[in-house]
Amino acid sequence: MKLVKVKGIVIREVTYKDNDKIITILTDTLGKVSVIAKGAKKTNSPYLASSQYLVYSEFVLYQNTGYYYLNSASVINTFYNVRVDLDKLQIAFELTKMINSVTDENQDCEKILQLFLNTVYALDKFEKDKRCIINAFKIKLFTILGFAPRQDKCSNCSKSLLDSQEEYVYYDFVSNVFLCEECKSSADLKRLVKISKATYSAILFVIRTDIKKIFSFELKSYTEFETFGQVFSDAIMSGI
Numbered sequence: 245m246k247l248v249k250v251k252g253i254v255i256r257e258v259t260y261k262d263n264d265k266i267i268t269i270l271t272d273t274l275g276k277v278s279v280i281a282k283g284a285k286k287t288n289s290p291y292l293a294s295s296q297y298l299v300y301s302e303f304v305l306y307q308n309t310g311y312y313y314l315n316s317a318s319v320i321n322t323f324y325n326v327r328v329d330l331d332k333l334q335i336a337f338e339l340t341k342m343i344n345s346v347t348d349e350n351q352d353c354e355k356i357l358q359l360f361l362n363t364v365y366a367l368d369k370f371e372k373d374k375r376c377i378i379n380a381f382k383i384k385l386f387t388i389l390g391f392a393p394r395q396d397k398c399s400n401c402s403k404s405l406l407d408s409q410e411e412y413v414y415y416d417f418v419s420n421v422f423l424c425e426e427c428k429s430s431a432d433l434k435r436l437v438k439i440s441k442a443t444y445s446a447i448l449f450v451i452r453t454d455i456k457k458i459f460s461f462e463l464k465s466y467t468e469f470e471t472f473g474q475v476f477s478d479a480i481m482s483g484i
């Protein structure tokens with residue numbers, strides 16, 4: 245029996261038979277995997293903590309007849325503050341739902357794991373505006389998956405958007421590009437979102453910076469940032 249050691253966080257748990265669970269783990273080396281945790285629902289089970297939603301552990305797994313089984317596990321972080329705060333837990337649910345729908349089993353997802361761990365860690369430890377955390381997560385998730393608008397130029401006239409004197413830029417969520425003030429007048433207004441320069445800089449920052457630093461920015465208001473995060477991720481999700 246070959247044992248495999250992985251680190252990962254449980255992003256879904258379902259009861260299987262009376263005392264067993266099937267847990268979905270986002271792992272560092274195996275991608276997203278479903279694992280049968282035998283007896284995990286028993287109060288004296290050694291997997292009781294590790295097999296719970298949102299717990300990050302080191303797992304030892306083995307494969308049998310095409311399924312992964314849990315052999316042993318040791319907890320690294322339970323993210324206690326998220327677990328006991330309904331608002332934070334709700335956010336975690338929303339994010340794991342998104343991860344589940346954009347990842348396939350056994351596909352490499354090391355960066356997505358890193359992003360999710362950093363995000364849950366931020367929810368657990370910092371009292372940062374939740375709209376900042378949720379939407380920076382969404383923007384970075386789709387950046388990792390290759391969908392981010394990376395250009396800082398108007399897609400129509402190629403004018404630099406960061407250097408221009410104009411106060412606003414416009415995000416076209418159908419084409420997934422940004423437009424300048426002048427070019428927006430010839431575009432279909434229904435598909436544009438107006439964004440201030442400060443929010444635009446924050447969006448570019450999240451797209452370009454290292455996963456570990458994506459929450460290291462401040463905005464006076466996160467309303468536009470939230471609108472962008474929502475519109476951007478909805479447009480991409482509907483196309484996936």
Ligand SMILES: [Zn+2]
Pocket residue numbers: 398399400401402403423424425426427428
């Ligand atoms: Zn332009």
